[in-house]
Amino acid sequence: MARMPSAERRRQLVEAAVLVMARDGVARTTTRSICAEAGVSLSVFHYCFDSKQALLEAAIGSITGNYVARVMSAVEPRATLRETVRGALGTYWDHVKAHPAEHMLTYELTQYALREEGFEHLARAQYEQYVASAAVLVEQVCVLREVTPKVPVELLARVLAATIDGLTLQYLVLGDERAAADLLDMTADHLVALIEG
Structure with missing residues (x-):
């Protein structure tokens, strides 16, 4: 070795x-x-x-960090705010479709942490990380587009994290690509409306 x-x-x-x-x-x-x-x-x-807990925490961090990096690398410099938001959602969504097992894993990690005594904090940390990552994305998109959001960034981040979480789970269960695409369009419109006020 x-x-x-x-x-x-x-x-x-x-x-x-x-x-x-x-x-x-x-x-x-x-x-x-x-x-x-x-x-x-x-x-x-x-x-x-030190423990399996430490490894699970590192795995959650790695998965989330990879999502953020992938989404930010796809932001087009000359795109409108709507195009930027929809493009970011689309980049994330391409990964959901290409790697559904990894996304199922995130839900399984949450359930495991909630049910396994002593691991509960991992589920909380996982969702706090989702919101923190969404906040970074929202802030970076607003800076790139030179927009001051009309709604607090943390609230936008919570809306984004909760929406993506629900959309991803719904897609993993139902597998309806057309409905997912429509919901992503609606999510982009909603986020832009919240940002622009």
Whole structure:
């Protein structure tokens, strides 16, 4: 096994954990199965993470961080506010359609954390991170478009996080792409109306 910095090892283990949990489910995922996927020994896992809780928290952070980075990289410099918002939603949505198991995993992580004694704080942290990430996106879009939102950014972020959460779950359950596209259009219109006042 090649030596690598602990931060790189942690990233490797988090990526393996996301793959294994998306494939096998959170409850059936073990540190051994994560280590096998990553190609490392159990001692490496314990060197990088204090507990399964710490790994789950890192996995939630990684998933959310990847969504934010993907969405922000797709923002077009010369687009209107409406085009920017709809484009950002569309970029997120393309990932939902291409990787539904990863998105199902986020709901499973929430349920697991709420049901597993001592893990409840992870569900709260997960949703706080969703809102914080949505706030970053709203702020960056407003800065790029030189717009001062008429509604507080935190409220816009909560609306965005709650809407995306519901739309994603509805799509995962029903699989209705046409309804999802219509709802994304409506969400973009609603967000723009809230921002512009």
